[in-house]
Amino acid sequence: MKTEPAATRPPMRDALVAAAFQLFLERGYEQTTVDDIVALAGVGRRSFFRYFPSKEDVVFPDHERCLAEMTAFLAESTDDQDPVRRVCDAVRIVLRMYTENPTFSVQRYRLTKKVPGLRAYELSVVWRYERAFADYLRGRLAGRQDGTLRADVIAAAVAAAHNNALRSWLRSDGQGDASAALDHALGYVQSAFSGPSAPDGEEETEDVVVVVSRRGAPLWRVVQEIEGALEKE
Amino acid sequence: MKTEPAATRPPMRDALVAAAFQLFLERGYEQTTVDDIVALAGVGRRSFFRYFPSKEDVVFPDHERCLAEMTAFLAESTDDQDPVRRVCDAVRIVLRMYTENPTFSVQRYRLTKKVPGLRAYELSVVWRYERAFADYLRGRLAGRQDGTLRADVIAAAVAAAHNNALRSWLRSDGQGDASAALDHALGYVQSAFSGPSAPDGEEETEDVVVVVSRRGAPLWRVVQEIEGALEKE
DNA sequence: GAGGTGAATGGCACTCAGTGCGCTCCAGGC
DNA sequence: GCCTGGAGCGCACTGAGTGCCATTCACCTC
Numbered sequence: 001m002k003t004e005p006a007a008t009r010p011p012m013r014d015a016l017v018a019a020a021f022q023l024f025l026e027r028g029y030e031q032t033t034v035d036d037i038v039a040l041a042g043v044g045r046r047s048f049f050r051y052f053p054s055k056e057d058v059v060f061p062d063h064e065r066c067l068a069e070m071t072a073f074l075a076e077s078t079d080d081q082d083p084v085r086r087v088c089d090a091v092r093i094v095l096r097m098y099t100e101n102p103t104f105s106v107q108r109y110r111l112t113k114k115v116p117g118l119r120a121y122e123l124s125v126v127w128r129y130e131r132a133f134a135d136y137l138r139g140r141l142a143g144r145q146d147g148t149l150r151a152d153v154i155a156a157a158v159a160a161a162h163n164n165a166l167r168s169w170l171r172s173d174g175q176g177d178a179s180a181a182l183d184h185a186l187g188y189v190q191s192a193f194s195g196p197s198a199p200d201g202e203e204e205t206e207d208v209v210v211v212v213s214r215r216g217a218p219l220w221r222v223v224q225e226i227e228g229a230l231e232k233e
Numbered sequence: 234m235k236t237e238p239a240a241t242r243p244p245m246r247d248a249l250v251a252a253a254f255q256l257f258l259e260r261g262y263e264q265t266t267v268d269d270i271v272a273l274a275g276v277g278r279r280s281f282f283r284y285f286p287s288k289e290d291v292v293f294p295d296h297e298r299c300l301a302e303m304t305a306f307l308a309e310s311t312d313d314q315d316p317v318r319r320v321c322d323a324v325r326i327v328l329r330m331y332t333e334n335p336t337f338s339v340q341r342y343r344l345t346k347k348v349p350g351l352r353a354y355e356l357s358v359v360w361r362y363e364r365a366f367a368d369y370l371r372g373r374l375a376g377r378q379d380g381t382l383r384a385d386v387i388a389a390a391v392a393a394a395h396n397n398a399l400r401s402w403l404r405s406d407g408q409g410d411a412s413a414a415l416d417h418a419l420g421y422v423q424s425a426f427s428g429p430s431a432p433d434g435e436e437e438t439e440d441v442v443v444v445v446s447r448r449g450a451p452l453w454r455v456v457q458e459i460e461g462a463l464e465k466e
Numbered sequence: 467g468a469g470g471t472g473a474a475t476g477g478c479a480c481t482c483a484g485t486g487c488g489c490t491c492c493a494g495g496c
Numbered sequence: 497g498c499c500t501g502g503a504g505c506g507c508a509c510t511g512a513g514t515g516c517c518a519t520t521c522a523c524c525t526c
Binding site: 034035046053 | 510511512513514
């Protein structure tokens, strides 16, 4: 008897995630053993570790896919785009993964907030995103002075802006406008690192403000002047 | 017979660290069990876990102390100091902990580079430093617009600058001048963030010339040119 | 339709990290 | 001498993660 014709790709994986979250939410992460999960899902213990390398991985079932997607997005970049802007676009892909499943994301947020082990695991996931940003930026800023330093700092700033927007959205139980918050946060980062940003895409040929600093004006002062001049238009 | 009068505070803890690193270096972290370590150190297995909550902790034996020291340093800040500068000073404390024991730090770096589990653990340590920065900055920037956003982004940037300088020093086997590299990296971060407030008093208003150009270059490209020109001095 | 093949799954036994508990031993105060 | 508290030790236990092999099932070929 074919009770479920949908047994095509990974019903078992989904069943494991569902069972795991049900137990995690009702009795806590550390109070739930892998045996409990597989018992509820009705599968063998060995199968759990075939789908998830560790117990923690079941909490972040779609990050591998998202990371691959984002890496591919960066890989298909062309050299005529602003690298900082490109990274900002890449981080929007990550945010979308969260906002596509609000309830799941909020539940997971509550879990990771309470369990130190999960927080550490999430950190290592976020770090891989940040590394992808930094690697891409290193390639693009290779010739420039302090290229790797800039790459690392900008990658960290973009990731921090994303985390800030994401966390405030998660704290609001998925009610606010995460995308707008992220745009705002990224605007701040871009204003700090690449100067103000052209609205989007067709950033060709507007009045371009050029600042020349004679004598030893500090860089922050120059940037301030640029911002001031640009905001006037 | 009192072979060692220095048995005052924690000789056992040091013996465990020494034994652990000896084994980690000669046969690898994952190939070394806790039983191996305590056997070499000549102590009971249970004692290991009294000094180190987990096997990973023995690799970072002084981070707790350093974190406490750094938190105290931030806590005793006064309100008349530039908060960004204060955080930059705080991160120098962390770097000093590494540079005080160059060989130990380099050995540990080689370990963490190879073992994913240790990298994840180090990440969670770094994250605690970053959180300390961000919490301090949140307090100081509380009134300002986007205070928490700025705090998070600046904290991340400072941490990234530190990591960049630290890693290049570690890769040089502790030969280079880590402190100078950190100062340089922090200069870049401060130039990006310390915005409308002059970094530390003295340098007010050099002459800044603003020119408006109407050529067709994309904005980000022009900004790159400006930065390149400024760096030449 | 018989048989072969390979992937997916289950079951079992094992290692090892980490914990709870109770024991001994030793230093110091009464 | 005795009591007491802390430091170390031993032991047994839980639970994550792994290697290995048997089973099953779908599909393919002859």
